[in-house]
Each structure stands twice: as structure tokens, then as C-alpha cells.
Amino acid sequence: MPSRRYHHGDLRRAVLDAAVEVITEAGPAGVSLRELARRAGVSHAGPIHHFGDKAGVLTALAAEGYDLLAGSLTEVRDRTGEFVEVGVAYVRFAIAHRAHFEVMFRPDLYHADDPAVVAASTRASEVLTGGVATVADRTGDADLAVAGVAAWSIVHGFATLCLTGALSPRFADDPETTARAVAGMLFRRR
Amino acid sequence: MPSRRYHHGDLRRAVLDAAVEVITEAGPAGVSLRELARRAGVSHAGPIHHFGDKAGVLTALAAEGYDLLAGSLTEVRDRTGEFVEVGVAYVRFAIAHRAHFEVMFRPDLYHADDPAVVAASTRASEVLTGGVATVADRTGDADLAVAGVAAWSIVHGFATLCLTGALSPRFADDPETTARAVAGMLFRRR
């Protein structure tokens, strides 16, 4: 068994997977290029060829995260047609893909101006802020754009508070249900 | 002028101030103990005596941040009596004390179980979640605790999105006004 072939095969993916592992275990601050290389079974400078530098690894992870998020939100919107469920899906994504999420909103860790990242993040935010038009604001006269920001804010804030452990266990233990209740306070379907 | 006395005078404060500077310039990831020591004008191991380790510096910063936040929220609540303004104050704090705020909600960067931190953070969250009782939920029948989480979520989310640069300039340029509108969508005074 060639446990150490010269060419890895898919080092790029292996490094990203290792990054997810490490971040899950120790947070984004615990990531080191050399550790990722070790887990992927290559020499310490192997990953550089694929990502340029450390920030490049996290850039790829952020782009992948925004892509997954946009896809997930779109799917839920098209399947359920209920805007509140899109918000719940946002929270579900943050918890299921915690490592990605924790990197995505730390622009100081990666190259935030990367085209792939901005494209994917724009796509995700548009599903959220745009979908607002499909529900009734409970006052009926609010600015739709402001409502979009409000929707994004409330689900993003809830997700962040969940992940940082700021919420009491009563809410953190069943985040999806809590998220539905919280999001429902802001919007409700017609 | 003794530009380099052996005893600094208030190294602790100088290091914390330097940390705020660095974080403002390069984010929490750009902080290095040695750089802080350099800016404070002491040798590379000077700060360790006061903070134990690098995480200790950020722990002190987080505790200070939660303290400032709790004080600010309490002051606004007592002065204005309007809950929405407490939310606006939360956002104002995040922007005015960006460096503190960016550390506070990254528990992987510091000793999150530090007594001073948990005490101050509890104090701050209680002002927010507790103040909900003073306003009317617009449906009139929601769980107050859930409403507290919603309030915290929406202002925290908005603050975070502002700081990460995720919002369009139209909203990011006057965050306080936008925050008032966003918070007003969730609650309004009786």
C-alpha cells in the first residue's frame, strides 16, 4: 500500500477537510498550515501550492461556506415557500457547518475581496434580504430593504449567540425550535 | 527624560490599549504579545507577568468590554426608559468599541470561564433580555424569554453584520439610524 505517494490525489480537499476538523476542535485560532499538512499526510509546505498562503485556505473555506449556505437557503425557499423557514435554515446551517460559519464572518482571517467569496456571499444575502417581500411586515408599512436587514440580523444574531454559547441551555439545546419562535416574532406568513 | 524607566508605571493598561490599537488595525488575528510589548515600550516578556499568557490579555479585554457594555446599556435604560434605545446603544457600543466587541464574541481566543468575564457578560445580557418586559410585544402573547432572545439576537446580529462589512453602504453608513429602524420592527414602546 503506497501510504505516501508523491502525488496526493486531492490535496486541496484533504486540506479543507482537515481545516474543518481543526476548527471544530479548537476554533479558527487553532488552525496552522503545518498541522493541516500533517493531517493530510503531506509535507509542511504542500498546501501552499494549492492555496498560496494560510489566508488562502480560509478564503476557500469561506467561499465554500457561502456557497453551501446560498444553496441551502434557496432550496428551502423553493421547497417550503415560507420565509420563516429560510431563517431557520440559516441557523441550521450555522450549527451544522459551524467551522465554515465561524470563518465566513471573520474577514480578518481571509482574503475577503476574493471574487468567489463576494459572489457567493452576495448570492446568499440576496436570498435572505430579498425573500422579505414574500411575507407581510406586521405593521404593513415598513421599508422592505430595512425589513431585509432586520431579517438577516435576527437570524444571524441568533446563530452567532448560539455558537458562542451565550444563550441559556433552555434555548441552546433546541436551537431550531427557538429560531423558529424568534424569527416568527419578526415575520409571519400571510 | 527617562524614556525607558525600569518600572513602566501602568503596563497593564498600556498593553490593553496597545491591543485595542492592533485589533483596530488588523483584527484580533493580528495580535501578538511581542508587538504589544513593543508598543508599550517594554521587553517581549513584560506583559506575561500581568496577564499570564496571550489569552489572558484578551480575557482582560473581553471582561473590560462586557463591563463597558453593561454600564452603557444600563445608563441608557435608566436615562431614556425606552427599550429600543437600549438596543441602539448595543449597536453604538459595538462600533465605538469595535476592538473589545470583536474579542468578546470569540470565546476561542480567551479564557471564557474567567469569573470576571462571566459576571460582566451576565450583567450585560440581563439588561437586554430583561428589559423586554418593559415593552409590548406586538402580538401581545409571546413568551417573554423568547422575546428577550429575539431582542438580543437582532441587535447583536445587526452589530456583527455592520462590523464584518456585510451590509450595503446605504445602511452601514448611518448604522445608528438603521439600528433604530431595525429594532423598531421588533418592538415599539407602549
Add this chain to the structure above:
DNA sequence: CCGGCAATCTTGTCAGTGTCAAGTTGACGT
């Protein structure tokens, strides 16, 4: 006044890290 003493800061050192330059391997087209 003065002698220790503890807090404060320095110096030296170590393993670990990010990044670059140069070399090595191997696959693939011609």
C-alpha cells in the same frame, strides 16, 4: 537609614509557525 523582600521587568532560550527559494518526483503530450 538601611537591609531584605516581593513585585516588576529583562534576557536568553526553545519548540512551533508562516513563507519563500530551490530541488525532486512523476504524469502527460508529442
Add this chain to the structure above:
DNA sequence: ACGTCAACTTGACACTGACAAGATTGCCGG
């Protein structure tokens, strides 16, 4: 067979966090 180029290795350098040991200083009791 041969060149070529991407993928990876090896080696090096400056920087970092952490620790140990030493130097300096303010201070407090006598």
C-alpha cells in the same frame, strides 16, 4: 524518448508564545 510542467519535498529564515533565570526597583519593618 524527451521535454515540460504541475505537484510535492527539503531547507532555511524571521517571527511567535511560553518558560526559566536573572536584574532592577519600590517599599516596608526595624
